[in-house]
Amino acid sequence: MTSDTAKAPEDGTTRRSMISARELTKMFGQGESAVTALDNVDIKIRENEFFTLLGPSGCGKTTLLRLIAGFELPTSGTIELDGQDITALPPHVRPVNTVFQNYALFPHMTVSENIGFGLKMLGKPSGEADNRVKQMLSLVQLEAMANRRTDQLSGGQQQRVALARALAPAPKVLLLDEPLAALDLKLRKNMQIELKSLQAETGITFIFVTHDQEEALTMSDRIAVMRDGQILQIGTPKEIYDKPTHRFVADFIGDINILEAEVEGAEGDQTRVRLKDGTTMLARSTGADTQGHCAVALRPESIRVAQGGEAPALTGQLENLVYMGSAHNLHLRLGSGEELVVRHGGSTDGIDLSPGAQVGVVIAPGGVRVLA
Amino acid sequence: MTDTSLTLAEQESRRRRRQTRRALLAPALIIILTISIMPLGITALYSFLTPGTYGGVLWEFTPNAYVQFLFERDIFDGTLQFNDSYLTIYMRSIGLAFGATIGALLIGFPTAYFIATKPREQRNFWLFLITLPFWTNLLIRTYAMLLILRDEGLINLSLMGVGVIERPLSILYTDTAVFIGLIYTYLPFMVLPLYASLEKLDFRLVEAGYDLYANRFQVLRHIIAPIAKPGIIAGCILVFIPGLGAYITPALLGGGKKLMIGNMIAIQFGSSRNWPFGSAAALILMALVVIALLIYARSVSKGARARG
Numbered sequence: 001m002t003s004d005t006a007k008a009p010e011d012g013t014t015r016r017s018m019i020s021a022r023e024l025t026k027m028f029g030q031g032e033s034a035v036t037a038l039d040n041v042d043i044k045i046r047e048n049e050f051f052t053l054l055g056p057s058g059c060g061k062t063t064l065l066r067l068i069a070g071f072e073l074p075t076s077g078t079i080e081l082d083g084q085d086i087t088a089l090p091p092h093v094r095p096v097n098t099v100f101q102n103y104a105l106f107p108h109m110t111v112s113e114n115i116g117f118g119l120k121m122l123g124k125p126s127g128e129a130d131n132r133v134k135q136m137l138s139l140v141q142l143e144a145m146a147n148r149r150t151d152q153l154s155g156g157q158q159q160r161v162a163l164a165r166a167l168a169p170a171p172k173v174l175l176l177d178e179p180l181a182a183l184d185l186k187l188r189k190n191m192q193i194e195l196k197s198l199q200a201e202t203g204i205t206f207i208f209v210t211h212d213q214e215e216a217l218t219m220s221d222r223i224a225v226m227r228d229g230q231i232l233q234i235g236t237p238k239e240i241y242d243k244p245t246h247r248f249v250a251d252f253i254g255d256i257n258i259l260e261a262e263v264e265g266a267e268g269d270q271t272r273v274r275l276k277d278g279t280t281m282l283a284r285s286t287g288a289d290t291q292g293h294c295a296v297a298l299r300p301e302s303i304r305v306a307q308g309g310e311a312p313a314l315t316g317q318l319e320n321l322v323y324m325g326s327a328h329n330l331h332l333r334l335g336s337g338e339e340l341v342v343r344h345g346g347s348t349d350g351i352d353l354s355p356g357a358q359v360g361v362v363i364a365p366g367g368v369r370v371l372a
Numbered sequence: 373m374t375d376t377s378l379t380l381a382e383q384e385s386r387r388r389r390r391q392t393r394r395a396l397l398a399p400a401l402i403i404i405l406t407i408s409i410m411p412l413g414i415t416a417l418y419s420f421l422t423p424g425t426y427g428g429v430l431w432e433f434t435p436n437a438y439v440q441f442l443f444e445r446d447i448f449d450g451t452l453q454f455n456d457s458y459l460t461i462y463m464r465s466i467g468l469a470f471g472a473t474i475g476a477l478l479i480g481f482p483t484a485y486f487i488a489t490k491p492r493e494q495r496n497f498w499l500f501l502i503t504l505p506f507w508t509n510l511l512i513r514t515y516a517m518l519l520i521l522r523d524e525g526l527i528n529l530s531l532m533g534v535g536v537i538e539r540p541l542s543i544l545y546t547d548t549a550v551f552i553g554l555i556y557t558y559l560p561f562m563v564l565p566l567y568a569s570l571e572k573l574d575f576r577l578v579e580a581g582y583d584l585y586a587n588r589f590q591v592l593r594h595i596i597a598p599i600a601k602p603g604i605i606a607g608c609i610l611v612f613i614p615g616l617g618a619y620i621t622p623a624l625l626g627g628g629k630k631l632m633i634g635n636m637i638a639i640q641f642g643s644s645r646n647w648p649f650g651s652a653a654a655l656i657l658m659a660l661v662v663i664a665l666l667i668y669a670r671s672v673s674k675g676a677r678a679r680g
Contacts, residue, residue: 097583098580104576
């Protein structure tokens with residue numbers, strides 16, 4: 001890792017990095033009972049980016065967010081914000097605002113007072129602050145609620161107030177700690193789109209924490225998948241979905257089949273693997289291909305039932321057939337005892353789909369990946 | 373007006389329910405009546421009677437006790453002259469009680485905050501320490517305070533030992549001693565309600581405050597204090613009112629020279645043998661407290677209404 005506020009090479013853009021954390025470690029507790037919440041994490045988040053920290057609970061994503069906000073101090077490592085070292089700064093001098101999981105709206109203040117609080121603390125003249133509050137109210141479409149108390153609002157409205165409150169002081173980075181978790185599904189879908197467009201509109205760097213992989217894929221410019229205090233993979237939603245480098249990432253994002261295999265050897269830029277039932281196939285390699293034992297990943301949608309005399313790549317016994325509307329999900333039991341889910345999108349005419357039938361499937365080119 | 377629409381049976385059952393309710397309320401009402409209303413009534417009655425020569429009262433109605441509170445009757449020509457000595461005692465008592473309330477708040481708030489931010493399983497231990505003084509009689513605790521404050525006491529000896537002062541500070545038998553004694557005596561009554569409201573405080577709100585550029589002082593002023601306001605007010609009332617009527621503390625630590633209302637009233641029933649005046653002084657004290665509480669209650673309800 002270089003220490004300058006460097007270019008971001010991966011997608012060819014040259015945007016500055018807004019947040020840059022180096023060798024960040026956070027331990028809770030002391031001595032024997034110490035828990036490592038964050039383990040030597042390096043991360044660069046670019047200016048004007050919708051960045052998501054994704055992982056199961058306890059993976060360290062909220063700890064990372066709290067370190068950036070300044071609520072916790074790292075055990076070791078540094079954090080830079082826009083080129084300035086903020087590692088030891090207290091939260092109230094960091095140009096960073098947070099949307100809290102349960103909103104943490106001030107119960108003794110009206111909606112307007114909540115939104116204007118940050119501006120007031122920054123010592124903005126009241127006229128300017130009032131204008132900004134009005135602007136924020138219209139941004140989140142709550143003009144009519146300006147003088148309500150916050151406990152008179154619905155969950156979705158409270159969410160908007162929390163958002164407006166955090167955006168009002170125009171922070172350099174907005175941190176969002178699972179802000180949609182408390183909303184019902186329909187509202188959550190709407191807010192996902194709204195958040196995304198709000199980010200584009202304001203041009204502020206958003207760092208969004210979630211355990212919901214679908215949410216992460218929908219909204220993010222880039223995603224960091226975390227587990228056990230470490231970042232496993234960083235990439236665009238497409239990279240994360242199509243080219244998982246880690247078994248956990250593959251499993252966590254979307255539906256996927258993971259089969260045990262042995263590496264047979266490289267063939268061009270691909271790797272030949274032997275599955276447990278003896279079939280061999282070519283798999284796209286992830287660069288750091290292992291010797292011997294490995295796992296391969298297949299997305300259900302890159303597999304379909306073999307038709308019209310096609311030579312099947314794999315064969316299994318049909319255990320379950322689930323109608324999905326636009327497709328059928330076939331649950332096959334392979335010879336090795338492993339389960340394989342196939343999403344068959346086309347017509348099922350002429351295929352024997354009776355329970356227990358032997359079904360052969362073909363795999364789309366490049367549909368198999370070797371996992372580390 | 374609803375009678376016409378009700379059947380006789382319904383009226384009967386309602387009447388019976390009312391009776392049951394009255395019967396159930398009776399014990400509580402009797403207790404309130406005998407231990408609260410009746411003594412007050414007797415005090416009010418006595419305040420309008422004439423003092424007996426050897427204590428007690430003579431059944432001759434007169435408002436003299438209330439006149440005596442503000443005026444002195446000239447021995448020779450019987451004219452009334454304004455006398456502010458009792459008023460001075462009231463003002464000093466109010467001042468001392470008010471000062472002790474502020475002092476208890478300044479000490480009690482950090483204490484309660486400290487306890488409320490401890491891990492849950494440790495809080496009971498700290499609360500236990502706060503309530504520990506109640507295990508000992510107030511009189512004994514006040515004597516202990518006397519030993520600490522006197523010229524050869526803990527404070528003076530240690531200050532002289534470190535060399536901060538050369539001669540002992542005479543704290544005992546001054547307003548300062550009474551002030552310290554009042555804070556000491558009533559501090560738990562400040563800490564407990566403060567703790568109760570701080571314990572419920574959602575500390576994410578504190579984080580939200582820091583996040584929105586408030587420094588420690590601003591978080592305290594704009595977030596913690598407004599939310600803990602009910603506890604602050606309850607604590608202040610619980611310290612101010614008993615502090616105003618304190619008896620043992622000024623009697624021992626003030627050395628009987630610096631009277632507070634409580635001592636003044638006690639003297640009327642004792643050596644002065646003027647029960648009506650003692651009663652009147654007690655009622656005036658109560659009236660002041662009630663008026664202060666009413667003003668407070670009105671300002672709170674107005675504030676609540678303004679907020680909607």
